[in-house]
Amino acid sequence: MSKKFHVTALAVAAALTSLQAQSAGFQVGEHSASGLGRAFAGEAAIADNAAVLARNPAASTMFKERAISGAFSIVDPAIDVESVDRDQIANDIAPPGFVPAGYYIQPINDKLAFGLGMFSNYGVTTDYSPAFHAGSLAGKTSLITVNFNPSLGYRVNEQLSLGVGISAIYGKAELNRHYGDLALAVPGADPTDKTIRMEGDSWGFGWNVGALFELDEDNRFGLSYRSRTDLDFDGDFTDYSGRITGTPNNKVPGDLTVVLPAIAEFSGFHQLNSLWAVHYSVQWTQYSKFEELRATGSQCTPGYNNNAGLCLLKEEDYDDAFRYAIGTTYTINPEWTVRGGYAYDEQAGQPTLSIPDTDRNWFTAGATYNVNSKLSVDVGIAYLIADELTFTEDDIKFESRGGAIIGSGQVNYRF
Numbered sequence: 001m002s003k004k005f006h007v008t009a010l011a012v013a014a015a016l017t018s019l020q021a022q023s024a025g026f027q028v029g030e031h032s033a034s035g036l037g038r039a040f041a042g043e044a045a046i047a048d049n050a051a052v053l054a055r056n057p058a059a060s061t062m063f064k065e066r067a068i069s070g071a072f073s074i075v076d077p078a079i080d081v082e083s084v085d086r087d088q089i090a091n092d093i094a095p096p097g098f099v100p101a102g103y104y105i106q107p108i109n110d111k112l113a114f115g116l117g118m119f120s121n122y123g124v125t126t127d128y129s130p131a132f133h134a135g136s137l138a139g140k141t142s143l144i145t146v147n148f149n150p151s152l153g154y155r156v157n158e159q160l161s162l163g164v165g166i167s168a169i170y171g172k173a174e175l176n177r178h179y180g181d182l183a184l185a186v187p188g189a190d191p192t193d194k195t196i197r198m199e200g201d202s203w204g205f206g207w208n209v210g211a212l213f214e215l216d217e218d219n220r221f222g223l224s225y226r227s228r229t230d231l232d233f234d235g236d237f238t239d240y241s242g243r244i245t246g247t248p249n250n251k252v253p254g255d256l257t258v259v260l261p262a263i264a265e266f267s268g269f270h271q272l273n274s275l276w277a278v279h280y281s282v283q284w285t286q287y288s289k290f291e292e293l294r295a296t297g298s299q300c301t302p303g304y305n306n307n308a309g310l311c312l313l314k315e316e317d318y319d320d321a322f323r324y325a326i327g328t329t330y331t332i333n334p335e336w337t338v339r340g341g342y343a344y345d346e347q348a349g350q351p352t353l354s355i356p357d358t359d360r361n362w363f364t365a366g367a368t369y370n371v372n373s374k375l376s377v378d379v380g381i382a383y384l385i386a387d388e389l390t391f392t393e394d395d396i397k398f399e400s401r402g403g404a405i406i407g408s409g410q411v412n413y414r415f
Contacts, residue, residue, distance in 0.1 A: 026124045026143070026355075027263075027285060027348075029323075030073040030099045031055070033410035036380030037366015038327030039341025042279025044222030044267035045212065048368075049376070049412040050103035053117035055265060056210035056224040057151035057163030060113035063105045063414075071378075071410040073099040079386070079402035081356060083133060086396070090128050090138070094404075097125055110155070115165070117149040121226070122260050130192040135180025137353045137393065145171045145260075149208065163210040169229055169260070174199040179241075186241070195241045204231040204260070218271035228262040228289060237297060237311050244300050244311060252299035254311045262286040277329040287318040287348040314354075321348040325362070337368040351391040356400035358387045378410040 030036060032051035035043050044056040050069040052059040077094035101119040108114060122145050128138040151165030175198040183189040206229035214220040233256045242248035267281040293314040300311040307313075327341030343362035351357055366380035384404040391398055 026122055028099060028120045028123045028145075030075065030406060030408065031101055031119050032069065032071045033073070033366065033378040033380040033408035034339075034368060036073065036382055036406060036408045037339045037341065037364055037378070038279065038329065039325045039343040039362045039364040039382070041281050041325035041327035041341045041343065042222075042267045042269045043281055044210065044224045044265045045220050045269040046267070046279055047212075049378070049410070050105045050115070051101065051117075051410070053103045053105065053115045053149065053151060053165075054101070054119045055267070056212060056222045057115055057165045057208060058153050058161040058210040058212040058224075059222060060105045060107075060115040060151065060153035060163065061111070061155040061161040061212070063107055063113060065107065066415040067103075067105045067412065068415075069103045069410060069412045071101045071408060073101075073406060073408040075099065075404060075406050077402065077404040079356075079400065079404075081128075081138075081353065082399045082401075084390075084397040084399055086133055088133055090132050093128055093138070094126050097123075099123075112155075113153040115149075115151040115153065115163075117147070117151070117165075119147055119149070120145050121147055121169075121263065130178050132178075133181050133191070134353055134394070134396065135178030135191060136182050136195060137180075139177040140175065141354075142174045143171065144173075145169055151208070153210075159214050161212040161214075163212075163224075165208045167206040167208060167226070167229065169204045169206065169231070170201065171204065171231055172201040189241075193240070195239075197238050197240070198236070200233070200235045202231055202233050202235075204229045206260075220269050222265070222267040222269075224265050226263040228286065229260040231258040231260065232256075233258065237295065237300070244302070244304055246301055250299075252297050252311075254295045254297040254300070256293070256295040258293070259289050261289050275331050278327070279329070280326045281324075283323040283325075285321050285323075285348065288320045290316055290318045290349075292316055317350040318348055321346040327364075335370050337370075338365070339367070340365045347387075351389050351400070353391075353393045353398055356389060356391065356398070358389045358400070360387070360403075361385045374414050376412045378408075378412065380406075380408045380410075382406040 031054035047059040047062045050067040075097040082089045104116045106114045125142045127140045148168045153163040155161045183191040206227040208226040210224035237254035238251045239245040265283045269279045271277045295312040301308045304310045325343035329339040341364045345360040364382040370376045388401040
């Protein structure tokens, strides 16, 4: 592996054990501004612009001309974690995030269409103060993934279309951890001193399939599936404390496989009349396959918890999670369309300090302005409320509370 793509395995491991403020687990769903305005309800079936490629490649057959869409979302979380026993609060542990996306659809003939999407399905950023007493469990963590997803849609008949795509997923990660309370047991150590640091990048590959059934021009259903992707990392682990490798400030090779869970979605769209439409989605994420984070390396000796060859082990308690969304669209006139939606996002994993995961409620609104028959602009906004939770880790009681505001803009053009 070249130096450019030489990744620190444990950076990704710890990145996936941190907070995702806007979706369950570490999932990212901000694929479009139009979708955000309806709480991403009906996304696998609506196909009002090229961003449908993020959910269902079969829907590309609905486009009779070339189409392009570009979106940009800003996620502003407000998540606080309180250490109840120590009466210490970590405020705003998840900094603002920026999520770009782009899509292109090219009809080839009456039956076949090509699509290309660039978006993200998984990612997270969190940043605890170095002075937080649980510094060995929390610090700065960042994971960014981008999915390059070419696809083909094929119209079997007037009602049924099928689609298939492949995914090339690029991931980049960074991690810093500190002693925190562990400094009390290490002579000369300061609580803010680093214990480990990791950073790097890597690639993984997967696939997706979809189906679109058009009952008639006003009613259709979409079904899609995105495969589990294993990210195989071969990188570097830097041990500042020397407790894992036997030598302070030691950098050694590490190996890790990270599972990005599979995603399935069923959607419906119904144009009730010339003004009103309703749409809905049920999304399933196979988080039960995310069981542990195990990093190994022959030079990790004496190793993590004195297990030779083990650099890091974090067991996870995750179950498959569902997301339910419903929305409506109202056409005011040929220029303006408005929409709204609600979604319930289930908790995926048992809460820990690194992932204080909880149920979330989405309340969203959005609008489209058709500049002309070719060009349109979408905007969307969402307000997320996360359930408060209490959990215990390392015999310390924590409380987490907060939510997020998401804003998004999008430009669409048909050639």
